[in-house]
Amino acid sequence: MSKFNVRVYGILLNENKQVLVSDEYIRGSYYTKFPGGGLEFGEGTRDCLQREFKEEVNLDVRIGEHIYTTDIFQMSAFTPDHQIIAIYYFAHALEPITAPIKTTEFDFDEAQMAIYEQTRQIETVRFIDWENFKPEAVTLPIDKIVAALVKEKY
Template sequence: MFNVRVYGILMNEQKQVLVADEYIRGSYYTKFPGGGLEFGEGTRDCLKREFKEEMDLDVRIGDHIYTTDFFQMSAFTPDQQIIAIYYFAHALEPIKAPLRTSQFDFDDREMELYHRTGETETFRFIDWDDFSGEHITLPIDKIVADLLKATLK
């Protein structure tokens, strides 16, 4: 069984990369914004929906960056293979979601969500000079982060 995930690389004018810090299923993760493809949805529409749901942000989806080209078992569902697709994303409006300056800095609203659902997330930018795969948790995201660092100067 396959689990298709779609993620966006959003960079601001200061050449910083947007990441999501999440607490989900008892663990902390730093990852790129995005999520799961729903039945009947295209990958670009999925990513637009995810940005709208997670950040209340309208985005334009840009160029394709990478699609998983190796086997990656799901960390949460061992009988599923992850296929992850990455695109550049461009904000069409100012970001309204609270942005943090440190990792896993959840506010009261986010902690309320955690107490209701067992999950929460927040967002922050990482300066390009400090950004690398070492700052990302998920294996495929690490590859994409290092690919970006190697190809974008």
């Protein structure tokens, strides 16, 4: 039986043309990825992304132009019998970001480390300057494809 995991991610550029990324420590590994996550049953992709931005960044966003939907086979890193289908949109902040914005990779504070002990994952967000934004700046294979597309097209 085929098992699919649908993920929805957002590319948010601020007024300084910096790209928002999420630095995460999950199950013993570090990942830099775009904000977003798993589609829940009964949810549309844009609704999912709005919910994920609210959960991860405490930010209301408007979902903009579609950028990319997976057109390659990508096995899940966490569940090898699942195939990832990832959908990417531009996201536009509807309010100032109030979540702590870090300036260095994987800059987790004591409170976040305490959460890790319970949840086995932590995350924080930061901006990458446009000139430093490239496929190598993100971890996940599909994110690398999208980073290249965004950098080339915009």
